Amino acid sequence: MKDEVIRRLGPLLLAVLGLAFVPFVTSDYVLHIAIQILLWGFVYTAWSLMGKFGLVSLGHGAFLGIGAYASPLLWNYTGLTPWLGIPIGILLAVLLALIIGYPCFRLRVVGHYFALVTLALSQVALLTIVAARDITGGSLGMTPKAVGHSWYALQFPEKPYFYAIALVAWAFGLCIWHLVDLGKGRAALEAIAEDEGAAASIGINVMREKLRVTVTSAALTALGGSLLSQYFMYVNPDTLSGIAVSLQIVFAAIAGGMYSVFGPTAGGLFTIALPEILRISLGTNFVGAANTIYGALLVIFIIFMPRGIIGWVESRLAAAPAR
Amino acid sequence: MLEVSGLSKRFGHFPAVNQVSFNLRQGEILGLIGPNGSGKSTTFNLIAGAMRPSAGSIRFEGAEISGLPAHKVCHIGLARTFQIPRPFRRLSLVENVALAAHFGSSESIAESEARRRAENALETVGFSSMKVSTEGLGAAALKKLELARALATQPRLLLADESLGGLDHAEMEHAAAMLETIRTRLGITIIWVEHIMGLLMRVVDRVIVLDHGEKIFEGLPEAAAKDARVTEVYLGHART
Ligand SMILES: Nc1ncnc2c1ncn2[C@@H]1O[C@H](COP(=O)(O)OP(=O)(O)OP(=O)(O)O)[C@@H](O)[C@H]1O
Ligand SMILES: [Mg+2]
Numbered sequence: 414m415k416d417e418v419i420r421r422l423g424p425l426l427l428a429v430l431g432l433a434f435v436p437f438v439t440s441d442y443v444l445h446i447a448i449q450i451l452l453w454g455f456v457y458t459a460w461s462l463m464g465k466f467g468l469v470s471l472g473h474g475a476f477l478g479i480g481a482y483a484s485p486l487l488w489n490y491t492g493l494t495p496w497l498g499i500p501i502g503i504l505l506a507v508l509l510a511l512i513i514g515y516p517c518f519r520l521r522v523v524g525h526y527f528a529l530v531t532l533a534l535s536q537v538a539l540l541t542i543v544a545a546r547d548i549t550g551g552s553l554g555m556t557p558k559a560v561g562h563s564w565y566a567l568q569f570p571e572k573p574y575f576y577a578i579a580l581v582a583w584a585f586g587l588c589i590w591h592l593v594d595l596g597k598g599r600a601a602l603e604a605i606a607e608d609e610g611a612a613a614s615i616g617i618n619v620m621r622e623k624l625r626v627t628v629t630s631a632a633l634t635a636l637g638g639s640l641l642s643q644y645f646m647y648v649n650p651d652t653l654s655g656i657a658v659s660l661q662i663v664f665a666a667i668a669g670g671m672y673s674v675f676g677p678t679a680g681g682l683f684t685i686a687l688p689e690i691l692r693i694s695l696g697t698n699f700v701g702a703a704n705t706i707y708g709a710l711l712v713i714f715i716i717f718m719p720r721g722i723i724g725w726v727e728s729r730l731a732a733a734p735a736r
Numbered sequence: 737m738l739e740v741s742g743l744s745k746r747f748g749h750f751p752a753v754n755q756v757s758f759n760l761r762q763g764e765i766l767g768l769i770g771p772n773g774s775g776k777s778t779t780f781n782l783i784a785g786a787m788r789p790s791a792g793s794i795r796f797e798g799a800e801i802s803g804l805p806a807h808k809v810c811h812i813g814l815a816r817t818f819q820i821p822r823p824f825r826r827l828s829l830v831e832n833v834a835l836a837a838h839f840g841s842s843e844s845i846a847e848s849e850a851r852r853r854a855e856n857a858l859e860t861v862g863f864s865s866m867k868v869s870t871e872g873l874g875a876a877a878l879k880k881l882e883l884a885r886a887l888a889t890q891p892r893l894l895l896a897d898e899s900l901g902g903l904d905h906a907e908m909e910h911a912a913a914m915l916e917t918i919r920t921r922l923g924i925t926i927i928w929v930e931h932i933m934g935l936l937m938r939v940v941d942r943v944i945v946l947d948h949g950e951k952i953f954e955g956l957p958e959a960a961a962k963d964a965r966v967t968e969v970y971l972g973h974a975r976t
Binding site for chain 2 (some may be wrong): 597600601603604606607608610611612613614615616617618619
């Protein structure tokens with residue numbers, strides 16, 4: 414057990430230590446990209462908690478949107494600190510996860526049907542945000558009232574602060590990933606993914622296990638959403654909710670490798686850095702081309718590397734003869 | 737220990753199980769037989785909570801359990817095997833059984849204890865090597881895995897859906913001997929579903945014969961073999 418913990422936490426600790434030095438040696442621009450990769454990596458990791466057990470949710474845009482909007486709305490209209498606004502957003506996302514998860518699991522909505530139901534959920538979230546434009550600013554988005562450097566408002570114009578927050582959040586997400594992956598919880602979810610009836614017959618409370626992982630995933634996603642909106646100081650329904658975002662999450666997690674702990678983060682690297690590199694090398698004339706290339710690459714990944722980039726690397730390393 | 741009364745299950749208008757009643761005594765092996773489609777597996781599904789009965793009551797050790805979800809039925813000490821084995825292929829052999837040990841009882845147990853129970857169960861059913869993946873296990877081995885998984889939940893009543901088709905004679909003898917061992921050594925009461933009469937008759941204390949979802953006979957195995965209706969219905973089918 415102890416060895417197992419060291420084996421799992423060792424690489425993570427090393428990664429965090431290495432990444433902690435980044436702000437001292439790079440520009441704000443690199444930090445800006447790195448923050449996005451870490452925060453999105455965190456969101457993709459949250460999604461993969463469900464995805465790797467066959468619970469393919471296309472509704473995570475909704476959880477992300479709730480998290481992203483809750484604290485700015487509460488801050489602007491009631492002056493409530495994000496330190497409370499964020500937990501409230503998480504709570505709402507958890508509530509929504511239960512409302513959608515319970516009937517789905519009770520009625521045994523699985524596979525493609527589960528994906529479709531949750532797909533509808535993300536679009537409903539987007540339409541709700543747009544419809545409530547008097548409060549949310551609709552498709553134009555909204556900005557939390559800026560107060561400059563403030564712990565109370567969780568606003569930091571200087572990048573290293575948010576970089577530290579993103580790094581902590583990301584490391585926390587990976588710890589949760591390991592927690593879910595350890596021992597009997599993982600085995601139970603694997604069993605459920607394969608055969609719910611057989612799992613129930615040996616005493617596994619299928620509903621409870623599925624709800625637990627769904628709620629965990631939704632809560633982390635909402636946290637990711639709220640950190641993204643705090644960082645950007647701007648929320649927009651198209652970039653933080655809706656089907657497009659849900660698909661981005663799914664694609665990134667799969668392309669990176671949803672069965673490996675660093676996979677979704679690699680997906681973040683891929684989806685954030687690649688369009689950026691294309692934008693710089695091809696110029697702004699090719700902004701549309703960037704999206705197309707990115708989409709085509711993802712399709713190729715899903716076909717030729719079903720376990721994602723990291724999964725592919727892992728299988729290569731395993732296949733290589735030990736020296 | 738188990739009192740079933742007026743148990744019925746309809747699929748649409750089709751009565752798969754129709755007004756079946758019987759009692760089961762502690763420590764007994766009850767044979768549940770009948771031709772294909774007579775409602776044996778459905779009866780198990782109803783008792784084990786995999787399906788809700790359309791009507792009737794099921795009392796286990798005095799408590800009503802009909803309508804309880806499957807995992808709760810398992811927790812109160814009632815385990816079942818599936819006619820067509822349903823192993824978790826992504827898990828290894830030991831993991832399959834250890835998972836059952838872990839979740840099978842309502843109290844939580846340590847990982848080492850779950851593993852010990854799993855190894856015991858695997859040993860009981862006759863697995864010597866523990867480090868096997870479920871990939872490439874034959875029909876007989878998968879049947880054993882089913883049994884081991886059920887035993888690992890430490891049941892007091894075992895519903896063994898062992899229609900032993902696909903096994904050769906020696907394997908069937910072995911399976912029969914195993915059920916006797918489970919009863920005598922572990923003190924587990926058993927309902928054994930089977931459609932090959934001969935083998936079952938030597939092992940069980942009593943038999944119930946189902947036909948078209950209805951109970952047409954209940955009594956000693958010798959009497960069943962002589963019963964006119966049973967021989968007509970049951971052996972008539974068996975010959976085809
Ligand atoms: N889920 C279901 N939906 C509809 N009909 C079903 C279902 N399960 C079983 N049946 C029908 O109910 C009847 C009884 O089936 P059951 O599986 O209980 O028979 P059995 O006695 O176990 O047969 P066998 O000896 O072949 O295993 C059959 O006619 C079957 O087609
Ligand atoms: Mg059957």
